[in-house]
Structures are given as structure tokens and as C-alpha cells.
Amino acid sequence: DAGVIQSPRHEVTEMGQEVTLRCKPISGHNSLFWYRQTMMRGLELLIYFNNNVPIDDSGMPEDRFSAKMPNASFSTLKIQPSEPRDSAVYFCASSLDRERSYEQYFGPGTRLTVT
Amino acid sequence: AQSVTQLDSQVPVFEEAPVELRCNYSSSVSVYLFWYVQYPNQGLQLLLKYLSGSTLVESINGFEAEFNKSQTSFHLRKPSVHISDTAEYFCAVSPYGGSNYKLTFGKGTLLTVNP
Numbered sequence: 445d446a447g448v449i450q451s452p453r454h455e456v457t458e459m460g461q462e463v464t465l466r467c468k469p470i471s472g473h474n475s476l477f478w479y480r481q482t483m484m485r486g487l488e489l490l491i492y493f494n495n496n497v498p499i500d501d502s503g504m505p506e507d508r509f510s511a512k513m514p515n516a517s518f519s520t521l522k523i524q525p526s527e528p529r530d531s532a533v534y535f536c537a538s539s540l541d542r543e544r545s546y547e548q549y550f551g552p553g554t555r556l557t558v559t
Numbered sequence: 560a561q562s563v564t565q566l567d568s569q570v571p572v573f574e575e576a577p578v579e580l581r582c583n584y585s586s587s588v589s590v591y592l593f594w595y596v597q598y599p600n601q602g603l604q605l606l607l608k609y610l611s612g613s614t615l616v617e618s619i620n621g622f623e624a625e626f627n628k629s630q631t632s633f634h635l636r637k638p639s640v641h642i643s644d645t646a647e648y649f650c651a652v653s654p655y656g657g658s659n660y661k662l663t664f665g666k667g668t669l670l671t672v673n674p
Contacts, residue, residue: 487664545660550602
């Protein structure tokens with residue numbers, strides 16, 4: 445079975461540019477999460493979708509960040525404009541349903557470098 | 560709110576030696592407990608979980624963890640490690656109930672198994 449798919453795996457961009465990260469959750473999963481991992485802050489939950497609806501976006505750092513889930517098989521995380529402090533590894537994860545949303549399956553991540 | 564402390568950031572051991580990775584947590588509510596493992600350049604994978612019942616839980620690859628409520632700990636152990644166990648291990652908690660998606664992760668422990 446295919447796991448969570450993320451693209452691109454690596455992204456290098458210049459400050460001020462728009463960055464779009466993509467995620468395809470595991471088929472049949474109805475919960476999706478975006479995380480950010482840095483050395484300083486560890487793993488942080490950015491946003492949680494259930495049945496394509498954002499349930500908790502309290503972790504989104506600021507208005508420069510936005511996330512969408514137009515259908516059950518695709519989600520995007522957009523940063524506009526990007527800044528060097530956004531450099532991190534961004535993970536997408538999915539879980540089977542809301543009741544067991546603690547059991548999350550992570551993608552391989554996108555390593556973002558903003559210069 | 561919850562917090563997780565992993566007491567060791569790095570643990571080097573020799574192959575076939577026993578290992579213990581320590582995890583303590585703080586929470587004002589009841590929590591589920593987890594260990595996730597991250598192999599190099601991959602996303603996190605659920606290793607084992609404690610939801611209820613027996614306080615000793617085991618994984619398919621020989622790891623075990625014991626929930627100690629009085630000490631608020633969930634240490635991970637393996638009696639004999641292999642080179643392939645080299646990875647970063649994350650302890651995590653999530654609250655019972657509707658917010659069980661909110662995993663709070665520790666900063667991670669890098670386990671390095673040397674020949």
C-alpha cells in the first residue's frame with residue numbers, strides 16, 4: 445500500500461517567493477495533519493483537517509501560511525511570502541478516522557530551505 | 560496542556576547491548592502515550608502505543624514500554640539492539656477525548672547502535 449506522499453522532497457527558494465507543499469494522504473483516511481520540524485522547536489502541529497474541513501489551525505504561525513484540502517486525496521500548504529525562518533522539514537500525516545486520530549501515518553517530509 | 564521530556568538527546572550503544580530511552584510527561588488530564596521512530600530521511604512511524612489496560616506494551620520488533628502513572632513515565636526498552644535500530648525515537652502524548660489528535664512530542668532521542 446502507498447503511504448502518505450509528499451512533494452517536493454526538497455525545496456530551495458529565495459526569501460519573498462511563494463512556496464507550495466503538496467500531500468496525498470493514505471486512501472481511506474479522513475484526517476490529515478501538517479507538521480513543522482525544526483531543531484529548536486521540535487515537531488509542531490500546524491493544522492488538522494477532518495473530512496476536508498479545517499478543525500484546528502491554531503498552530504499556523506501567521507497569515508503568511510495557508511492550507512487547503514479541496515478533496516479527500518489532496519492537500520496543500522502554502523507560504524507566501526517565504527522567510528528564512530520558515531526553513532524546516534514539513535511533514536504531512538494522515539489517520540484513519542477522528543476517533544483514532546492519535547494514530548498518525550507520516551509522509552517522508554519536504555525539506556524547505558529559504559535563502 | 561501537556562509536555563514531554565526525553566531525558567537523553569543521544570544514546571550510543573553497542574550492538575546486542577540492552578537499551579533504555581527515557582520519557583517523562585506532564586498533563587492535567589488523562590493521556591494516551593506513544594513512541595514513534597524516525598529513520599534517516601523518512602517520516603515518523605508509530606512504534607507502540609498505550610491506550611488502556613496492561614501497562615506493558617510491546618512492538619513487533621522487540622521494543623517494549625511500560626506506563627508508570629505514579630512516575631508519569633513511559634520508558635522504552637529493548638534487551639538486545641541491532642544496527643538497524645539506529646534512528647531517532649520520539650515519545651508523544653495526546654489527551655483523551657475530542658482533542659486526541661493533538662500529539663505533543665518530546666524533542667527526540669537519537670539512538671546510535673555501533674558494531
